[in-house]
Each structure stands twice: as C-alpha cells, then as structure tokens.
Amino acid sequence: xxxxxxxxxxxxxxxxxxxxxxxxxxxxxxxxxxxxxxxxxxxxxxxxxxxxxxxxxxxxxxxxxxxxxxxxxxxxxxxxxxxxxxxxxxxxxxxxxxxxxxxxxxxxxxxxxx
Amino acid sequence: xxxxxxxxxxxxxxxxxxxxxxxxxxxxxxxxxxxxxxxxxxxxxxxxxxxxxxxxxxxxxxxxxxxxxxxxxxxxxxxxxxxxxxxxxxxxxxxxxxxxxxxxxxxxxxxxxxxxxxxxxxxxxxxxxxxxxxxxxxxxxxxxxxxxxx
Numbered sequence: 611x612x613x614x615x616x617x618x619x620x621x622x623x624x625x626x627x628x629x630x631x632x633x634x635x636x637x638x639x640x641x642x643x644x645x646x647x648x649x650x651x652x653x654x655x656x657x658x659x660x661x662x663x664x665x666x667x668x669x670x671x672x673x674x675x676x677x678x679x680x681x682x683x684x685x686x687x688x689x690x691x692x693x694x695x696x697x698x699x700x701x702x703x704x705x706x707x708x709x710x711x712x713x714x715x716x717x718x719x720x721x722x723x724x
Numbered sequence: 725x726x727x728x729x730x731x732x733x734x735x736x737x738x739x740x741x742x743x744x745x746x747x748x749x750x751x752x753x754x755x756x757x758x759x760x761x762x763x764x765x766x767x768x769x770x771x772x773x774x775x776x777x778x779x780x781x782x783x784x785x786x787x788x789x790x791x792x793x794x795x796x797x798x799x800x801x802x803x804x805x806x807x808x809x810x811x812x813x814x815x816x817x818x819x820x821x822x823x824x825x826x827x828x829x830x831x832x833x834x835x836x837x838x839x840x841x842x843x844x845x846x847x848x849x850x851x852x853x854x855x856x857x858x859x860x861x862x863x864x865x866x867x868x869x870x871x872x873x874x
Contacts, residue, residue, distance in 0.1 A: 669776065
C-alpha cells in the first residue's frame with residue numbers, strides 16, 4: 611500500500627492523517643511535498659497523525675526529521691500523533707523519540723501548541 | 725543429522741522496484757521459515773536497507789549496473805547476500821547516527837538499522853563493488869546486531 615495523506619484543520623492546527631508506507635520513493639516524496647505545501651500556505655502548526663502508517667524505512671525516518679526541522683526553521687511546530695508500535699520502536703532505537711514531540715491523543719496534540 | 729540448505733539468487737536492475745522486490749522476497753522467506761512477526765519485520769527492513777544501499781548509494785540507479793541478491797537458509801541461519809557494482813563503501817566516513825550532533829541528519833541510518841536488526845552484518849569490498857552479508861539466526865537469541873565488518 612502506498613502512502614496517502616488527508617489534511618484537515620482543528621482549532622487552527624493542521625492535522626495530516628497519513629496512511630500506508632513512508633519509504634524511499636513515492637512515500638517520502640508525498641510526505642515532503644505535503645509539509646512544504648502546508649508551510650508555503652502559512653500553516654505552521656502541524657500534527658502528523660501516523661496511526662495508519664504501517665511501515666517506515668530509513669528514508670521515511672529522514673523525511674520525518676526533515677519535516678520537523680523545516681517546520682521549525684520557518685518558525686512553526688510539528689508534532690507526531692498516534693505512533694504504531696513499529697514506528698514507535700524505530701524512533702526509540704534511533705533516539706529520535708526524544709527529539710520529536712510525540713502525542714497519543716489528538717486533543718492533547720492540538721492543545722499543546724503555544 | 726544432515727543439515728538442509730536452500731539457496732536462491734536474483735540479478736536485478738538498479739531501481740526502486742528492486743528494493744521493494746528484495747523486501748518482499750525477504751518477508752515471504754522469513755515468514756515461511758517460522759520467524760516471529762517482529763523478526764520478519766526486522767529481516768525485511770534490514771534487507772530493504774541493504775537494497776537501498778546497493779541501488780542508491782552503490783550503483784546510483786545506473787541502468788548498466790546490477791544488484792545481485794541471494795537468500796540462503798539452513799536449519800540454523802537465514803543468510804542474505806547483496807552485491808552492487810558501485811565504487812565501494814567507506815565505513816569510516818559513515819557517522820554515528822546516535823551522536824547528538826547527527827540526530828537531526830536526514831540520512832545515514834541504514835547500516836545502523838541493519839546492525840540493530842540482524843545478528844551479523846558483514847560489509848566487504850569486492851572486485852566489482854560492495855558485498856553486504858546479513859545473517860539472522862533461527863530461534864537464536866538476538867545478539868543486538870553483532871558486527872563483523874571488514
């Protein structure tokens with residue numbers, strides 16, 4: 611299953627519902643283009659909902675890091691929501707769990723923006 | 725007791741399809757061998773990362789360069805060997821992805837993930853490129869990615 615995204619707004623926060631695989635190729639490109647498009651339109655409070663992401667490789671991890679730093683560099687904030695066990699484990703072993711702001715429910719994620 | 729061995733080898737293009745195909749073949753074989761769901765995921769991801777290494781970093785998607793992938797298994801091990809025709813891999817130039825200064829880098833985690841998920845990872849230059857050997861022990865304790873790089 612390839613990567614799909616759906617974007618919605620909740621109280622001024624942009625939620626990106628991601629599903630499928632974030633891997634080298636199409637998945638990484640979709641993730642990159644989505645975040646860049648949101649930032650270019652002034653959406654700087656972003657939550658990536660990864661509840662339906664069942665697979666991510668090192669390129670996908672790199673894309674998450676890129677999304678995080680690009681958003682931050684443009685004065686925005688990016689949080690991760692609803693990690694699956696596989697993605698959670700990957701962020702733990704790569705020590706990125708401490709870098710990202712990870713939430714496990716949407717209301718808390720939205721409320722956590724300054 | 726005699727040990728049963730099986731070996732199958734593929735020669736593939738330097739393309740994204742090869743990466744997906746390698747991952748898929750690894751998933752099917754590891755599942756058939758009875759590895760746990762977590763182990764199957766680890767093996768398939770390690771093979772995917774090795775294939776990315778060969779296709780992207782080794783052969784640079786060059787249409788005239790091939791990637792060969794072999795899967796061998798016996799009663800005790802699953803052994804995957806991936807060879808590319810690239811210019812070689814300088815392990816000393818791959819930074820530690822867990823170092824604080826590297827955490828926010830967008831690449832450089834592939835070999836780390838292979839070492840995390842497989843029992844043995846060997847990387848060696850060949851006359852025509854690089855050979856990467858991955859071994860997962862059957863029902864053996866995870867060794868946390870013991871390394872035998874050369």
